[in-house]
Amino acid sequence: MSDQQPLVLVVNSGSSSVKFKLLPADGSSPLLSGIAESLCTSGPARLIVRQNGERFTEELTSTGHQNALRAILSLVKSNGWIKRVRAVGHRVVHGGERFTESARITPEVIRNIEACTDFAPLHNAANLLGIRACSELLPSIPQVAVFDTAFHQTMPVEAFTYAIPQRFYRDHGIRRYGFHGTSFRYVSERAVELLGLDPDDHGLVIVHLGNGASACAVRNGKSCDTTMGFTPLEGLVMGTRSGDLDIGAAAQIGRVAQLNLAGVEALLNRDSGLLGISELSSDFRTLEDAADFGDQSAELALDVFTHRVVRYIGALATSLTRFDGVIFTGGIGENSARLREMVLNRLRAFSFVLHAQTNRRMVGGACGRIDRGSHTQAWVIPTDEEAMIARDAIRIAGLHQQGLLRAA
Ligand code: ADP
Numbered sequence: 482m483s484d485q486q487p488l489v490l491v492v493n494s495g496s497s498s499v500k501f502k503l504l505p506a507d508g509s510s511p512l513l514s515g516i517a518e519s520l521c522t523s524g525p526a527r528l529i530v531r532q533n534g535e536r537f538t539e540e541l542t543s544t545g546h547q548n549a550l551r552a553i554l555s556l557v558k559s560n561g562w563i564k565r566v567r568a569v570g571h572r573v574v575h576g577g578e579r580f581t582e583s584a585r586i587t588p589e590v591i592r593n594i595e596a597c598t599d600f601a602p603l604h605n606a607a608n609l610l611g612i613r614a615c616s617e618l619l620p621s622i623p624q625v626a627v628f629d630t631a632f633h634q635t636m637p638v639e640a641f642t643y644a645i646p647q648r649f650y651r652d653h654g655i656r657r658y659g660f661h662g663t664s665f666r667y668v669s670e671r672a673v674e675l676l677g678l679d680p681d682d683h684g685l686v687i688v689h690l691g692n693g694a695s696a697c698a699v700r701n702g703k704s705c706d707t708t709m710g711f712t713p714l715e716g717l718v719m720g721t722r723s724g725d726l727d728i729g730a731a732a733q734i735g736r737v738a739q740l741n742l743a744g745v746e747a748l749l750n751r752d753s754g755l756l757g758i759s760e761l762s763s764d765f766r767t768l769e770d771a772a773d774f775g776d777q778s779a780e781l782a783l784d785v786f787t788h789r790v791v792r793y794i795g796a797l798a799t800s801l802t803r804f805d806g807v808i809f810t811g812g813i814g815e816n817s818a819r820l821r822e823m824v825l826n827r828l829r830a831f832s833f834v835l836h837a838q839t840n841r842r843m844v845g846g847a848c849g850r851i852d853r854g855s856h857t858q859a860w861v862i863p864t865d866e867e868a869m870i871a872r873d874a875i876r877i878a879g880l881h882q883q884g885l886l887r888a889a
Contacts, residue, residue: 494611517549570874574604576628623878632662659707684801691811698797720763723753
């Protein structure tokens with residue numbers, strides 16, 4: 482990598498933390514990454530940094546997003562990199578129907594992100610804190626917003642419409658939006674390259690399985706259906722989210738536990754999923770270990786999780802005109818050979834035959850095919866949302882046109 486390469490700062494600003502990565506524009510490894518956390522609590526905020534394979538922690542003297550970003554930028558400066566930062570890419574959770582692709586941040590774009598805040602109050606407000614702080618600290622550097630929802634704006638109306646009185650859609654925007662779009666876009670582009678598919682004629686089901694989990698049907702590079710809905714609560718079982726649930730069951734929970742709607746929503750978001758079933762942990766690896774020691778609740782949690790993944794792979798395949806591959810990604814999808822084996826074994830109707838040895842080797846960022854030559858292939862492809870955000874920031878900031886990048 483040339484030490485003249487322009488750099489892109491990728492910022493993922495959450496309600497009490499800011500994650501960041503400083504990436505060279507030629508796609509090589511990050512120079513710096515980390516997280517500033519505990520930004521809104523009374524305890525001390527701290528900055529955890531990874532640089533050259535080492536990890537160090539700095540206590541921050543004051544809280545708040547702007548101070549965190551100031552500390553991150555002073556680290557960039559002290560390494561002599563600040564003049565090479567040519568764009569900042571921000572993750573924004575909800576773009577509603579207003580954003581079908583990433584956008585350069587302008588006052589109008591900020592107004593439109595604010596207008597979507599009702600859909601994801603905690604997330605979008607936190608994302609805006611990061612955008613405002615960076616715009617003030619780096620006023621002459623282009624800022625780009627990359628939306629979790631944008632990739633799914635290609636879903637057909639029958640896939641995004643809820644069967645509710647349509648005035649709620651017309652007046653309040655209540656419909657399926659879908660999330661994890663940046664991950665699905667990255668992985669689907671990698672899959673086209675790796676599986677040697679025709680960009681204009683292919684079909685994939687991608688399962689992104691992490692603490693948050695969702696699946697997406699991708700037809701010719703475009704999302705045509707996905708499991709998350711108006712919020713990230715719908716669909717697959719997740720670490721602490723229930724995924725799909727009969728609203729009648731939710732109403733009964735409210736009655737028996739004397740919870741109002743917000744209380745039920747919090748219970749389904751924070752106390753349910755793998756944690757709720759196992760009554761032990763939301764962490765998949767912990768549950769695998771517990772199941773190995775005979776913990777039946779942990780085993781049940783893994784089985785319910787797997788059942789839901791299998792069910793949705795089958796359902797999403799019906800949105801495709803051809804079915805080239807199932808792709809596993811996210812912390813669980815990329816690392817749990819056991820989950821992948823359980824899923825493919827239960828997908829026998831699609832004639833998958835697992836290659837057990839290669840499946841076991843696909844951990845810790847490895848990428849490869851894990852079936853034995855089935856018609857529909859099964860792959861593990863690690864996601865890289867920050868790389869995708871950086872790529873969009875480079876394109877939208879016009880770094881290619883300015884001749885700042887080497888030809889690929
Ligand atoms: P997030 O949605 O927060 O980005 P990740 O994609 O990092 O989450 O995924 C976290 C999940 O991945 C956790 O449930 C964790 O237990 C699981 N995981 C990570 N490594 C392994 C592993 N080696 N085996 C099984 N599960 C793993």
